[in-house]
Every structure is written in structure tokens, then in C-alpha cells.
Amino acid sequence: MRTVAEHLNLCLEQVAPLAPLDVLLPDTVGCVLAEDVVAPFDRPVVDQATCDGYAVRSHDIVGARPTEAATLEVLGELRAGDTSPASLIPGAAMRIASGAPIPAGADTVVALETTDQDMRRVSIHGEVPVGSNILRRGQDVSQGTEILTSGMRIDARQVALLAGVGRLRVRVHPKPRVVVVSIGDELVEPGQAGGIGTVFDANGHALACAVADAGAQTFRVAAVPDEHDTLRRVLHDQLVRADVLVTTGGLSYGAGDTVKEVLSPLGTVRFDNVAMTPGKQFGIGTVEGVPIFCLPGDPVAAQIGYEIFVRPALRKMAGWTDYYRPAIMAKVDRGWESPAGRREFVRVRVTGTPDAGYDAVLTGDHDRLLLSALARANALAVVPEDVTHVNAGDEFYCMVLD
Amino acid sequence: MRTVAEHLNLCLEQVAPLAPLDVLLPDTVGCVLAEDVVAPFDRPVVDQATCDGYAVRSHDIVGARPTEAATLEVLGELRAGDTSPASLIPGAAMRIASGAPIPAGADTVVALETTDQDMRRVSIHGEVPVGSNILRRGQDVSQGTEILTSGMRIDARQVALLAGVGRLRVRVHPKPRVVVVSIGDELVEPGQAGGIGTVFDANGHALACAVADAGAQTFRVAAVPDEHDTLRRVLHDQLVRADVLVTTGGLSYGAGDTVKEVLSPLGTVRFDNVAMTPGKQFGIGTVEGVPIFCLPGDPVAAQIGYEIFVRPALRKMAGWTDYYRPAIMAKVDRGWESPAGRREFVRVRVTGTPDAGYDAVLTGDHDRLLLSALARANALAVVPEDVTHVNAGDEFYCMVLD
Structure with a gap:
């Protein structure tokens, strides 16, 4: 049996940042x-005005004040986008728009508000430091x-x-292109009729969303039955557009499960028990050179397996150096018996503040795989392998999912 | 002159959550x-097994232990997806796969690991409580x-x-559909030649990304020149697919600016000075019933205006009740003179922890509108209207942008 840390390392070793x-x-x-x-x-590519106003020589407005305006002849007007070179003679001004190039000879721009805005002879009611309202080239x-x-x-x-x-x-x-394939005879699409022998395919939809949320491109394949030929054909068809394959289901010991038989001859896939709960068997390897991650069929176990093993690998492929969700310490609201030798990921809703501390309320029984509890959770409390007895008030790291 | 709070209220009043x-x-x-x-x-739609194993009557395995196994005849096998009703007679077991329906008569599932896994007569090496490894219907x-x-x-x-x-x-x-139009004769697309009289259109690209990041759908129109007819035609063409229009540029007092002349006859748009920096004039109203937000042409001022006024409105349209970015208090690393009567939004890079507190380092001069400084920032420090003198170490709320 492999530890969670060992399996995570294998998953990360299986992938590399995608070529730029x-x-x-x-x-x-x-x-x-x-x-x-x-x-x-x-x-900017040239000196330009940063506000509407008048381009002037600062020398020409020395001493200007509200009671004694400097008055300058307005030679013309400069707009953003003007390309003809303009030049300012002493004692004159040019009306200039925000973003327009500064004319040769001008060394400052007087904002419109401190003038009388005249278009022929402008009165300026104050001095302005050299270089005001100009963004220099570069x-x-x-x-x-x-x-x-x-x-x-x-x-x-x-x-x-x-x-x-x-x-x-x-x-x-580039963003990794991820093909999501759910496998199982029992799977039907939401919107179809349910009944004995059917399970709505939650995995395909949920993992496609989770992959997109991690910043990758996602291609979802409608659920594939437990048939060797069909699965082999679907995988073959999908490989052309995949940087990564993710499968769910088809991993149990049941006689009807096919994913191991189909994948093993095509590449390097290994299936191992991982010392965690929920989840048991996980597959990792390559199929025709494409990394593949095989997750359990139960949708709660699959989503948690995705968070723990697949999401970090996708972030590595996308070029991130920080692969993991943030985690905070929080106190759980109840006690339970946690399985010995397995790392347990428990669905919790964390609330609190850095000052007051954080509380983690279980959103369902720790050992029942309920989608309703996962949907209410915003974090996974991580109970280490050596903890078998949890008391109310114990603190655990919680992976924040939101 | 309108305050930031007043203009924000107008922006929020202009929009409503989109019809479901x-x-x-x-x-x-x-x-x-x-x-x-x-x-x-x-x-689930029927009682189902939560692991691979054997469906049994718990009565038949009372007293089973490693040294004294209970041995049961295996009547058959149940797979996920099986629809034929199965029924268990006393003293017998059925092999069952994870996810398969529980046969009538069985009240517990013995996990594969605690058996010898025989397909004809299975030996069970321990008692299992009633109801184990079964997820009940509903x-x-x-x-x-x-x-x-x-x-x-x-x-x-x-x-x-x-x-x-x-x-x-x-x-x-639904996600709001947002059309982004940048206006200006000087604007050229990145990848084209730059030179005197040209400015690369940063606004269109950046706002389109920011809109998508807020969860809305974005349609970017290549930059439109300062021409009445062209702008009128573009707006008319875009209205059919817009829940919101966002324009940048064309708002200054310069003679070449057209957005006010074009918009005013088409709807209720008002243009006002807002007491903030960066930014001066902002427009808000409707065009043929579609809300429109008019932002400044400077790309730093436009992006800050988007954050302060447009993003909250888009979140309201998308049905959120929480419209705003999170904010944290942080100490600034230097002092400066902040304009009286205006709320100042300063580009800063915030680092720190809840325990140690947060520091905000200005990424450029507070009063220079530099894209290079905005790109290094991860927050906007908000200096209130009544603060004119900032000292190093003063604390301000910082809107977190990442």
C-alpha cells in the first residue's frame, strides 16, 4: 500500500511543465x-500631455497669479493622434488634449481648470512647475x-x-488540455430517466468543471460503458487532443470492470491501493506517452482524489511552481474514529477569522460519501495516518476548496 | 463634483440582476x-453497495472470526448497472461490486478484504454490523x-x-454580456508599428480580460476613431449583443472628443467629474435601454475606474449580493501629499500575514499613471478625501486585486 505522499510524488513526476x-x-x-x-x-512613444490644457514654456508664465494672469497667444490645437511636428515660439501657447504629443519648445502643460480656456489668447492664473502634466517618452x-x-x-x-x-x-x-472520461455501465446523463441500475454521471460534469476552474482546458466525454472495445476506441480517439487523460470508475475488483485490462497493454499505467479514505485504488502512468490519472468511480472519492493528486499535477503542467490549495488550521466540531494507517479527508465547512481562529463543522458523517455533504463543504480536513481517535475541538489542517 | 460613493451608487442603481x-x-x-x-x-435511486464484497444476511455470519469462518454459497454476481431483481436465500451470499444494487434479503455487505474471495463458496472471517457498506436509497x-x-x-x-x-x-x-469599446484616433493594435501620434490600445485588451475575470462574457471591439458616425454605427451594431457597454476614451475637453456628442442624444448618459484620482470625468446612463459606463482614456485610470465602478455593477447583474473586492489594512512605505477633497487610489504591492500585519509598498509614484506600476501592484490603497498628508507607516484600506 502506497502512502498519499508517495502517490502524489508519482503523480507530479509523471508530468512536466508544457513546452512554451x-x-x-x-x-x-x-x-x-x-x-x-x-x-x-x-x-509612451513620445512626450505627451497627461491632462487637457495648454502647452507652454514655463519661462513665459513666471509670476502668474490669480490677480495677475499671464496671457499667451494660442497658436493652435494638438490632439491625441496628431503626427505633424509642432513647435512653440516664445510667448505663445498651444491648446493640447490629454494624450497628445508635446510640441517642441514647450516644457510644461497648464491644466485647463487654471486658465480662462480661451482659444485665441489664454489667461493663465498661476505658475506651474517645469514638467508638470507631461509623461516623458519612455x-x-x-x-x-x-x-x-x-x-x-x-x-x-x-x-x-x-x-x-x-x-x-x-x-x-499553454493551458493543459484535459480529457475526462467516466466509465460505467450504470451511468446515465442527468436529464435522462433514473431507476434501478442507473446512476447519474456526476463525475464527468464535476471533474470537467474542476479542471476548468484550475485553469486548464477541459474536454468531457459522455460516460463510456464497461466494454473493452468501446473504452479502447474512446481513449484512442481522445489521445490526439489530450495533454492529460483523467478516468473515473472501472477500478474496482468487480468482474465487470475493464479499465485496467484496457490500459495496461497501452502504456505504463500502474494501479495501487493508496492509504487514504475516501478512495482506495488509484492508477497513474502514461498511455501512448500521455499521462493518465485513474480515479475511483464514487463521485465524492473521485473529486477528493482529483483535488489531492490531479490538480497539483495540472498546475505543474501549466507552469506554476506553487501547486497546492491554501490550508488553515481549524477545530473540528465533533469526534470520530479515523481508520488507522490511512489519511482521512473529511468534508467540512470552515468559518472564522485569523484573530478568532477557525472552526470546521462536518457537513455529513465522516465515513459516508455524500454529494450533499460535499456540496455544503468549503474545505477538506486532513486527519493524519497515525490519528485513530478524533475528539471534538482537535485541530487539523483544512485544505480550502473555495 | 460628485463623490466616489455617489457615483458608485448611481452605477449600481443603473443595473439590476439579469432575469433568470x-x-x-x-x-x-x-x-x-x-x-x-x-x-x-x-x-442513490436504490440501496447500493459502497465497496466490492459479498451481500449477505448478517444473521448468517454471526460469530464468524478469523479462526472460525462463516462459509456461504455464492449464488451469483451483481454489477453496477444490473437491473434484474435479485434475491438472497438464507445461508447464501452474492458477490457484489461497488455501486451495484443490494439484492432483496441482504442486509449487509462484507468487504472483499475480510473474505477468501472465492466465487463459489466464500469464507468470511469476521462479523459485520447490519447495514455495513450499504448506502440506502435517498x-x-x-x-x-x-x-x-x-x-x-x-x-x-x-x-x-x-x-x-x-x-x-x-x-x-446568466453571465452579463459586456461590450468593450476603446475610442481614440491615436490607438493602434499591439503588434502594429508604433511611433509619433500612436498609442497602443492597452484598454481594450485589459478591460476585456478584467470583465472575463469578473465572470462576465466579454466582446471587445477594436479601437474606434474619434468620429461621430463611426462611433454611432459601432455602438448601434453592438447593442444587440450587449447587456452592458463599457467605453474608454473620448471624454476629455479636447475638441476631437466625440463620445459625449454621440451618446447624449441616444439615451440618458450623464458626464460628471468625480472627486477621485486617478480619473476625472466618468459617464453613466443608458443607450437605447442598455446601461453604459464611460471610463477615461488613460489605461491606468480606466482600469481603476473599472474596479471601483463597473465591476461591482457587473457582480450585481450576475446575481451576487456581495459586490466588492476584499480589503485589508496595510501600512504604506512612504509619505506623500494627497489631493484635498479627492479619494486617491494608489497602486501598491501588499505583503504580510494576519498575525504580523500587512505592508503596502508603492509600485510607482503615487501621481504618475504608469502601466508598469499597475502591473507590479496587487492592491489599491484607498486614501480618503480628507487626508492631504500621508506619512510613512500610515495605515489605509487596500483593495486586493489578485
Whole structure:
């Protein structure tokens, strides 16, 4: 029997960060940068006004005050987007819009509010320090400087900077493409009729969502029956678009289970008991070179197995160096007997604050695999292998799922 | 001049939660539930085994122990998905797979590990309490009970429960469809040539990402020049697919700016100065009944305006009752003069822990609108209107952006 830590290590060893690709800017959001980005252009590309006003020579407004305005002839008007070179003669001003290039000769911009806004001869009612309301060429970003470093996550603010310096393509670790296959004769789609011998396929839908939530691309295959040929064909068809395969079900000792027989000849998959509850057997390996994770059929056990083993591996593939959910210590609200030698993951709802501490209320019996209890939980309390007797008030690390 | 709080209230009053729709399960992820969900079926739909083993009558294994096994004839095998009614006679057992229906007459399941796993006559080496390893019909969810309540966010765990009880469609507030339009003659797409008179369109890309990150659907329009007819046509074309319009640029006093002239006749849009920095003028209202938010053209001011005014409104439309980013108190690393009467939003990088407290390091000058500083920031320090002198070590609320 393998420990949870051993199986997790095997899962992480099975995968590597995906090879970097040049990706169009809008598709990089949520990805991890795989290059140190150097600015290809200055930002701004020319000195520009940061507010609406008048471009002037500061020398010409020395001594201006409310009672004694400096009055300057307005030579013209500059708009954002103007490309014709403009130049300012002494004793004159140019009306200028926010974002417009500063004319040669001007060294400051007087904001509109401190003038009479006249378009022919403007009266300026105060001095303004040299360089006011001007963003100099390259003052935000200078061409050739490193602006973002490999390993950062790209979000809206990084996209703004990349776009702002003219980058259209960026080298990132692409999002892993994950194919989710649930296996079982008993599985029917939600919306169909239920009845004896049927189980609604919760796994396929839930894992597809959990994979997408981890920032990966997800392709869900409708549930596959326990038939060798069908499963072999589905896996073969899906491999072309998969960086990872995730299966659920087909792992028990029952005579009708097929996943081991089908997978074993195709690659390196091993099936082992892992010392945890819920869950028992897990598979890990490759199929035609593609990493595959085999999870139990029970949907609570499958989702917990996904959280413990698959999500960290997907984050590694996406280029993250931090693979894990945050955890906080919380006091459980009741006692129970926890199985010896197994790490137990218990569905809890954690509330509290850093100051007051955290409480973890079990959302169902610790040993019943209830989807209703998982849906109410926001964390998994982790009871170590050597703890067999839990008392109300004991503290455990809780993996925060929200 | 309007305060930040007043303008935020106007923005929130302008929108309402979008009317609920029946949405297919995979498309509900990240949405807010708009119904109290009642289970249409029991889960499980029949009593079922929770592990591989043998279904027995507990009476028949009373007194079994390692040295004195109870031996039972194996009548057959039950797989998950079996629909034929099976029944157990006294003194017999049936091999049963995890998930398979419990045969009539059986009241417990003996796990495979405590037997010799024989398929004809099985020896059982221990007693097992009545009801072991059986999940009773409706024990997870009983038909007709309320399993999820209106207002909850739907994530993988809730999808699992909804799928598990057979729900294919769920009533949710749909994700708002947001059209982002940047306006300005000077704007060029990243990847094109830069130069005098050009500014790379950072706003369109960054706001599209920020909108998607808030859980809304985003449609970005390539930058529109400062021309009345073009802008009018683009807005008209986009209205059909928009629950919200967001524009940037075209708001300054410069003669070339057109957004006010174009929008005012089409709806109720008002433009006002808001007492904040960065940012000055903001527009809010409707165009042909569609709410519109007009942000400044500077990309730092636009993104901050989006965070303060637009994101809360989008969350209200999506059905959330909690509209705001979390905020933490942090000590700033330097002092500066903050403008009187204006709320200042300063780009900072916050680090720390609840126990040790938090520090906020400014990522650039407080009064320079630098994309490079915004990209390094993970929070906005909020300096109230009445604070004009900030000292190093002063504490401010910081809106956490990550």
C-alpha cells in the first residue's frame, strides 16, 4: 500500500511543465509567462500631455497669479493622434488634449481648470512647475528594459502593460488540455430517466468543471460503458487532443470492470491501493506517452482524489511552481474514529477569522460519501495516518476548496 | 463634483440582476443560482453497495472470526448497472461490486478484504454490523428535499450534486454580456508599428480580460476613431449583443472628443467629474435601454475606474449580493501629499500575514499613471478625501486585486 505522499510524488513526476508557445495576447490570460518580457517600444512613444490644457514654456508664465494672469497667444490645437511636428515660439501657447504629443519648445502643460480656456489668447492664473502634466517618452517603460519575468501569472494588469508596449504575442506555458472520461455501465446523463441500475454521471460534469476552474482546458466525454472495445476506441480517439487523460470508475475488483485490462497493454499505467479514505485504488502512468490519472468511480472519492493528486499535477503542467490549495488550521466540531494507517479527508465547512481562529463543522458523517455533504463543504480536513481517535475541538489542517 | 460613493451608487442603481434563465448544467459554472433546487430523484435511486464484497444476511455470519469462518454459497454476481431483481436465500451470499444494487434479503455487505474471495463458496472471517457498506436509497439526497438555495455560486461540487440527482438544466442568473469599446484616433493594435501620434490600445485588451475575470462574457471591439458616425454605427451594431457597454476614451475637453456628442442624444448618459484620482470625468446612463459606463482614456485610470465602478455593477447583474473586492489594512512605505477633497487610489504591492500585519509598498509614484506600476501592484490603497498628508507607516484600506 502506497502512502498519499508517495502517490502524489508519482503523480507530479509523471508530468512536466508544457513546452512554451507563442500565444496571442487575449489568450494568455490565466497562463504563466515562459519568458522574461523586454519592452519592444518606449511607453509612451513620445512626450505627451497627461491632462487637457495648454502647452507652454514655463519661462513665459513666471509670476502668474490669480490677480495677475499671464496671457499667451494660442497658436493652435494638438490632439491625441496628431503626427505633424509642432513647435512653440516664445510667448505663445498651444491648446493640447490629454494624450497628445508635446510640441517642441514647450516644457510644461497648464491644466485647463487654471486658465480662462480661451482659444485665441489664454489667461493663465498661476505658475506651474517645469514638467508638470507631461509623461516623458519612455517614462513608464523604456525600450529594452525587462518588464515582466518568467513564472508570473498573466492577468488583466499584465495584459495592459504588454498591450501598452505593443506586444501582440507572448511566450507562455499553454493551458493543459484535459480529457475526462467516466466509465460505467450504470451511468446515465442527468436529464435522462433514473431507476434501478442507473446512476447519474456526476463525475464527468464535476471533474470537467474542476479542471476548468484550475485553469486548464477541459474536454468531457459522455460516460463510456464497461466494454473493452468501446473504452479502447474512446481513449484512442481522445489521445490526439489530450495533454492529460483523467478516468473515473472501472477500478474496482468487480468482474465487470475493464479499465485496467484496457490500459495496461497501452502504456505504463500502474494501479495501487493508496492509504487514504475516501478512495482506495488509484492508477497513474502514461498511455501512448500521455499521462493518465485513474480515479475511483464514487463521485465524492473521485473529486477528493482529483483535488489531492490531479490538480497539483495540472498546475505543474501549466507552469506554476506553487501547486497546492491554501490550508488553515481549524477545530473540528465533533469526534470520530479515523481508520488507522490511512489519511482521512473529511468534508467540512470552515468559518472564522485569523484573530478568532477557525472552526470546521462536518457537513455529513465522516465515513459516508455524500454529494450533499460535499456540496455544503468549503474545505477538506486532513486527519493524519497515525490519528485513530478524533475528539471534538482537535485541530487539523483544512485544505480550502473555495 | 460628485463623490466616489455617489457615483458608485448611481452605477449600481443603473443595473439590476439579469432575469433568470434555464441553463444547461455545464454552462452554469460560476453563475449564481436563481432557484431553490429540489431533488427530482432520490440519490442513490436504490440501496447500493459502497465497496466490492459479498451481500449477505448478517444473521448468517454471526460469530464468524478469523479462526472460525462463516462459509456461504455464492449464488451469483451483481454489477453496477444490473437491473434484474435479485434475491438472497438464507445461508447464501452474492458477490457484489461497488455501486451495484443490494439484492432483496441482504442486509449487509462484507468487504472483499475480510473474505477468501472465492466465487463459489466464500469464507468470511469476521462479523459485520447490519447495514455495513450499504448506502440506502435517498440516504444522500431524498427526492423532494431542497439541496441548494437561491443565491449560491455554482462550482464543481454543486455541479456534482446537481448532476447526481439528475438535473440537466438549472435556473441561474446568466453571465452579463459586456461590450468593450476603446475610442481614440491615436490607438493602434499591439503588434502594429508604433511611433509619433500612436498609442497602443492597452484598454481594450485589459478591460476585456478584467470583465472575463469578473465572470462576465466579454466582446471587445477594436479601437474606434474619434468620429461621430463611426462611433454611432459601432455602438448601434453592438447593442444587440450587449447587456452592458463599457467605453474608454473620448471624454476629455479636447475638441476631437466625440463620445459625449454621440451618446447624449441616444439615451440618458450623464458626464460628471468625480472627486477621485486617478480619473476625472466618468459617464453613466443608458443607450437605447442598455446601461453604459464611460471610463477615461488613460489605461491606468480606466482600469481603476473599472474596479471601483463597473465591476461591482457587473457582480450585481450576475446575481451576487456581495459586490466588492476584499480589503485589508496595510501600512504604506512612504509619505506623500494627497489631493484635498479627492479619494486617491494608489497602486501598491501588499505583503504580510494576519498575525504580523500587512505592508503596502508603492509600485510607482503615487501621481504618475504608469502601466508598469499597475502591473507590479496587487492592491489599491484607498486614501480618503480628507487626508492631504500621508506619512510613512500610515495605515489605509487596500483593495486586493489578485
